[in-house]
Amino acid sequence: MKNANLFDLPQVLGAEEFFEPLLPDCGVLIERIISTGQATPEGEWYDQERDEWVALLQGEADLSYEDGRFLKLKAGDWVFIPAHEKHRVEKTSSDPPCIWLAVHGRLGRGLVAKA
Amino acid sequence: MKNANLFDLPQVLGAEEFFEPLLPDCGVLIERIISTGQATPEGEWYDQERDEWVALLQGEADLSYEDGRFLKLKAGDWVFIPAHEKHRVEKTSSDPPCIWLAVHGRLGRGLVAKA
Numbered sequence: 761m762k763n764a765n766l767f768d769l770p771q772v773l774g775a776e777e778f779f780e781p782l783l784p785d786c787g788v789l790i791e792r793i794i795s796t797g798q799a800t801p802e803g804e805w806y807d808q809e810r811d812e813w814v815a816l817l818q819g820e821a822d823l824s825y826e827d828g829r830f831l832k833l834k835a836g837d838w839v840f841i842p843a844h845e846k847h848r849v850e851k852t853s854s855d856p857p858c859i860w861l862a863v864h865g866r867l868g869r870g871l872v873a874k875a
Numbered sequence: 876m877k878n879a880n881l882f883d884l885p886q887v888l889g890a891e892e893f894f895e896p897l898l899p900d901c902g903v904l905i906e907r908i909i910s911t912g913q914a915t916p917e918g919e920w921y922d923q924e925r926d927e928w929v930a931l932l933q934g935e936a937d938l939s940y941e942d943g944r945f946l947k948l949k950a951g952d953w954v955f956i957p958a959h960e961k962h963r964v965e966k967t968s969s970d971p972p973c974i975w976l977a978v979h980g981r982l983g984r985g986l987v988a989k990a
Contacts, residue, residue: 836882
């Protein structure tokens with residue numbers, strides 16, 4: 761049996777982002793995320809316990825960091841976000857939807873100390 | 876500075892497959908692989924120490940397993956290959972080249988005992 765194709769979209773996409781773990785999380789989580797225009801709520805930051813490697817496979821999105829960096833991502837772009845590096849998703853395209861592939865785990869040279 | 880885009884190909888692709896680690900290997904290796912028609916040599920199998928999650932992002936490829944399974948992969952298809960599950964790449968497209976994204980590490984519920 762074949763796994764669902766990364767580029768196949770669910771028949772119905774709700775108002776929320778769609779998070780789909782591709783394997784059970786045994787310390788490393790590999791997940792697909794589909795965004796259709798959502799952004800991180802105003803004034804909020806992602807502050808994650810684990811490092812994240814994340815690629816945008818389809819669509820366009822803007823990321824920003826607490827230190828002021830701002831990145832415009834297009835399909836094929838990827839970033840490495842060490843644990844506790846605060847970041848936000850400023851914008852995601854809805855046509856086409858953003859398809860993200862994210863790997864969460866201890867990926868870097870060591871977890872960044874929590875501020 | 877932006878990382879190289881996953882869909883951008885090196886200007887020159889040699890006769891060998893192109894392996895590109897996207898982060899230092901600290902127990903989990905995330906790498907891009909570009910194949911242009913290569914296959915696993917006749918009679919050989921991959922028998923890996925670590926689990927592998929691998930997606931084909933572009934191109935077409937055929938995989939086979941020691942137990943007789945055979946998979947035709949197209950862009951967006953992915954497979955999970957537990958450690959020591961013997962497999963071969965039977966065929967890869969060269970036009971377009973295959974772009975693989977692989978994650979190697981302890982990803983499953985425990986390493987499969989070595990036969």
